[in-house]
Amino acid sequence: MALDRAVAPAVANVAAVSPGRSARVIRRIAGRLGGLALTLFLASLLVFFSRFLVPGDPVSFLLRGRQPSPEAVAQVTEQYGLDLPAWQQYLTWLAGAVQGDFGRSLQYRQDVSAVIADRLPVTLMLVVMAGAIIAVIGISSGIVAALNRGRALDRATLVGLTVLSAIPSFVGSIVLISVFAVQLGWFPTFGSGEGPADMAYHLVLPSIALAIVFVVLVGKVTRSSMVDQLRREHVEVATSRGLRRATVVRRHVVRNALGPILTVSGVLVAGLLVASTIVEAAFGLAGIGSLLVQSVDRLDFPVVQAIVMLIVTAFVVVNAMVDLAEPWIDPRSAAGAGAR
Amino acid sequence: MSLLEISNLTLDLPGGARLLHGVSLAVGAGETVGLVGESGSGKSLTARAVIGLAPDRAALGGRIELDGRSVIGASGRDILALRRDSAAMIFQDPRSGINPMRTIGDHMTETLRLCEGLSAAAATARAVELLSAVRLPRPEEHLRQYPHEFSGGMLQRVMIAGALSGSPRLLVCDEPTTALDVTTQAEIVRVLADQRDARGMGMLFITHDLNLAASICDRVVVMRAGRIEEEGPALRVFTRPSADYTARLVATTPTLGPGSGSGSGADERPADVPASDAPRSGGRASALALTASGLSKTYHRHGKPPVRAVVEASFDLEAGAALAVVGESGSGKSTLARMIVGLEPTDGGELAIAGRDRATIPRGRRERLARARSVQMVFQDPYLSLDPRITAGRAIEDALRLHSDLDRASATSRAVDLLEQVGLTAAHAEARPRTLSGGQRQRVAIARALAIEPDVLVLDEATSALDVSVQAQVLDLIARLRRERGLTVLFISHDLAVVRRVCEEVLVMRAGEIVERGGTVRLLEAPSHPYTRLLIDSVPRPRQADAQPAGATVA
Incomplete structure (x- = not known):
């Protein structure tokens, strides 16, 4: 029969594809991890050797304020390994960095790892809280706007987001402090508090200030991705089958719109860490961001290098995770671009 | 009383444009009615209105009665009930009609679980049954596959099986074979005809292809610019069209050989x-x-x-x-x-x-x-x-x-x-x-x-x-x-x-x-x-x- 003849090759094809799936997944992950290591290696080169491009000599910083005797210079130079050739310094640094040892801070005369470990919780908490605000408010405003596309609520949301996006985070910080901390007195103005609960309380305003710009970004991406998905025919098909509107949106629109949102979120992580420098300064928080600014100012190269590597690592790892999550969101990407 | 009765259906857009100017047609149980016309004729709009899928903010006038219930002005709950029990629709492009990010099994069991409240196991059993009914070779295996692993013809079978999951009395087919190859089209048409006969469903079959309409439909309604030009038994409309527009349509439709009865005469073979x-x-x-x-x-x-x-x-x-x-x-x-x-x-x-x-x-x-x-x-x-x-x-x-x-x-x-x-x-x-x-x-x-x-x-x-x-x-x-x-x-x-x-x-x-x-x-x-x-x-x-x-x- 004509039918069986035509169906048979297509079926054979389907059967041939299935067994290779797990092997492909493993290869994908391995490839991704390899790429990750390579990126980190290249970044480490850039981060380490850029020090030699910056004017200023670490030795003179260390001996600041004194009339350095040649012996003192020689001693400090040797102590910090600055007399070795650049590549050797790099290897020493790299070997340490891999084990979490970034050398000693010039300004604190402490291990860099200790200095950073001291500051890290504040920044992590700040970024996590801001991330939560961004995810909840950004995604939900995008969804609300998309579902009311063209109506007043959509326009109001878009205008609101656009206005917010025009507020730089330092201005936002000042406004938040003056309204909620100074005038209303609901939140503290300064510092990061003691203990997790108190810290979270102290970080409410800073995380809002940090989140504002990114909420706009995520909101707009969510809206356009949702609008794109709402137009798809499979959404109409689902509707025609008698599913409730909310079910259709949840199962066929939001889920399918996640791809671009995740991609943007990946890029956003680096932005959050960088923007935290400003917010931490504005709220007087002792975090990584303010440490970075301060260390650049004082030519504290080991700390700067460590923080930049930390940011790069966070960025690369999060984006690798986003990439690896993609086949879970969209099975076609696992099968290769041809399947789209 | 027919299964579907549309009388004097009008559709106006908010801008004031009228896209349907009083369309009337009826489909009986077990009957296939072709809705034929070129793009912009309003055939898809008419069909979509039947299951309450008219464009947002469009104003509908006239009457649509499906299975004894009125569609226009029905509450949201009634529309849902109608889509679940009375009418189902098959769309043109199965590739874009099935969510690419979910499995075939999810597509098949979704309405059974969420609308009819079947257990996962019962829904799966029904899905397997339906997939075999549309002659897919390995239903159990297909349930775990994704749409991109299927050919267009296989996907259209899945669409049909999915549409049949609610045992609809009326099946609305909107150009169901246009995106498919001819040999696949022949298979799909056969599956549709089989299911119609087995279930005694009424079918509203939209197509731009007169030959196809004449091959599967009992009656044909020819539409143009939101109006009905002609209506009658398929073969009669095709061989002895009474409206000028239908005659032109028949004449310009390419056919395979001089045998198949078109009267296009002079411009038959300019080549x-x-x-x-x-x-x-x-x-x-x-x-x-x-x-x-x-x-x-x-x-x-x-x-x-x-x-x-x-x-x-x-x-x-x-x-x-x-x-x-x-x-x-x-x-x-x-x-x-x-x-x-x-x-x-x-x-x-x-x-x-x-x-x-x-x-x-x-x-x-x-x-x-x-x-x-x-x-x-x-x-x-x-x-x-x-x-x-x-x-x-x-x-x-x-x-x-x-x-x-x-x-x-x-x-x-x-x-x-x-x-x-x-x-x-x-x-x-x-x-x-x-x-x-x-x-x-x-x-x-x-x-x-x-x-x-x-x-x-x-x-x-x-x-x-x-x-x-x-x-x-x-x-x-x-x-x-x-x-x-x-x-x-x-x-x-x-x-x-x-x-x-x-x-x-x-x-x-x-x-x-x-x-x-x-x-x-x-x-x-x-x-x-x-x-x-x-x-x-x-x-x-x-x-x-x-x-x-x-x-x-x-x-």
């Missing part, structure tokens, strides 16, 4: 004229415009077996002749066209156009221009092949100025010349593609290809996206251009009936290989390869009084 006329007597009859020998292309895919898209294709094309390359999707016909135009490198074999070697992808400006002068291509979708920001005249001018030393003024006047040759006017030169109709755009694309005066013109499914009446005009245009300019045409198409009107010779391709070549008339009447026969037999024909059950196409 024969040039073949016997201009080129043969012009003395360059023996000149070969194109020779291909052993042309091959294999695609190597990452982690999958390679695909042999074109296998050792050898043929030649005389200057002034028209050769059709016919095949289904995946037959390699488009790859062949792309190799000839130089968009795709060849893996092996020789290709000469107008006596020059053209087997390699052109490198550098000079080679690219020479290649473009030797062969031009008109693509399937004029909506995509014209730059939306460039006016029609400018698109042609740009091609002219790239290939000649014409100054702007003479290029402009030459562009207007060309537009007039393809049946447009100087006024169209100023128009951007957005303001042109599909047929007009395709004319512009043809004029742009002709501007360069290529040795060979490749038309890749150039009329597939057009309405039949527009398609007929474009086919006539091609015939006229061949007569007047001795144009050499390579016509890539999936549609044997269209090919018959344009080309005197046909190549049939399947899975990368040329399986048969011959004169069009001979090949259609006495195909020697079984695949060619299958293709021909799959083309829908009007059902004779009560000769065969619908969709029975096996010879």
Whole structure:
């Protein structure tokens, strides 16, 4: 029969594809991890050797304020390994960095790892809280706007987001402090508090200030991705089958719109860490961001290098995770671009 | 009381435009009613209104009664109930109609679980049952697969099975086979007819294809611009149309052979004229415009077996002749066209156009221009092949100025010349593609290809996206251009009936290989390869009084 003849090759094809799936997944992950290591290696080169491009000599910083005797210079130079050739310094640094040892801070005369470990919780908490605000408010405003596309609520949301996006985070910080901390007195103005609960309380305003710009970004991406998905025919098909509107949106629109949102979120992580420098300064928080600014100012190269590597690592790892999550969101990407 | 009764249905957009002007029709249980018309006729709008899918903020008037319940003005809850129990819809493109990110099993069981409250196990059992009913070979396995692992025909079966999951009394089919190959279309039509008969469902079958409508429907309703032009038994409407519009539609619909009762008369086969006329007597009859020998292309895919898209294709094309390359999707016909135009490198074999070697992808400006002068291509979708920001005249001018030393003024006047040759006017030169109709755009694309005066013109499914009446005009245009300019045409198409009107010779391709070549008339009447026969037999024909059950196409 004509039918069986035509169906048979297509079926054979389907059967041939299935067994290779797990092997492909493993290869994908391995490839991704390899790429990750390579990126980190290249970044480490850039981060380490850029020090030699910056004017200023670490030795003179260390001996600041004194009339350095040649012996003192020689001693400090040797102590910090600055007399070795650049590549050797790099290897020493790299070997340490891999084990979490970034050398000693010039300004604190402490291990860099200790200095950073001291500051890290504040920044992590700040970024996590801001991330939560961004995810909840950004995604939900995008969804609300998309579902009311063209109506007043959509326009109001878009205008609101656009206005917010025009507020730089330092201005936002000042406004938040003056309204909620100074005038209303609901939140503290300064510092990061003691203990997790108190810290979270102290970080409410800073995380809002940090989140504002990114909420706009995520909101707009969510809206356009949702609008794109709402137009798809499979959404109409689902509707025609008698599913409730909310079910259709949840199962066929939001889920399918996640791809671009995740991609943007990946890029956003680096932005959050960088923007935290400003917010931490504005709220007087002792975090990584303010440490970075301060260390650049004082030519504290080991700390700067460590923080930049930390940011790069966070960025690369999060984006690798986003990439690896993609086949879970969209099975076609696992099968290769041809399947789209 | 019929299953579905639409009376005096109107649809107004908020802007004041009225898209449906009082449509009335009825579908009984077990009956198939065809809704036929060209794009913009309102046939899809009418069908969608039946299951409450009218566009947002459109105002509906008149009455729609489905299974004894009124649709217009029904509450949201009633509409949901109606979609769950009374009517289901099958859409045109199964590839975009099933969520690509969820499994087939999820698609199949979704409504069973969420609307009917079946347990996961019971829903799965039902899904397997339904998938076997539409003759999918391995239902249990399919449930775990994703849509991208399926062919279009298999997906359309899944769509049908999904639509049947609520045991609807009415099945609305919106061009369910338009995106499919003819052989697949024949299978899908058969599955639909089987299910209709087994379940006693009523069917509202929307199509632009009169032949298809006449092959499966009991009655046909012809629509145009939101109005009903004619209604009656399918065979009568097809053979003895009473409305002028229907008569025109029938006349312009390409058919496979003189046997199948269309009365189009004079313009039946314009293609024969040039073949016997201009080129043969012009003395360059023996000149070969194109020779291909052993042309091959294999695609190597990452982690999958390679695909042999074109296998050792050898043929030649005389200057002034028209050769059709016919095949289904995946037959390699488009790859062949792309190799000839130089968009795709060849893996092996020789290709000469107008006596020059053209087997390699052109490198550098000079080679690219020479290649473009030797062969031009008109693509399937004029909506995509014209730059939306460039006016029609400018698109042609740009091609002219790239290939000649014409100054702007003479290029402009030459562009207007060309537009007039393809049946447009100087006024169209100023128009951007957005303001042109599909047929007009395709004319512009043809004029742009002709501007360069290529040795060979490749038309890749150039009329597939057009309405039949527009398609007929474009086919006539091609015939006229061949007569007047001795144009050499390579016509890539999936549609044997269209090919018959344009080309005197046909190549049939399947899975990368040329399986048969011959004169069009001979090949259609006495195909020697079984695949060619299958293709021909799959083309829908009007059902004779009560000769065969619908969709029975096996010879």
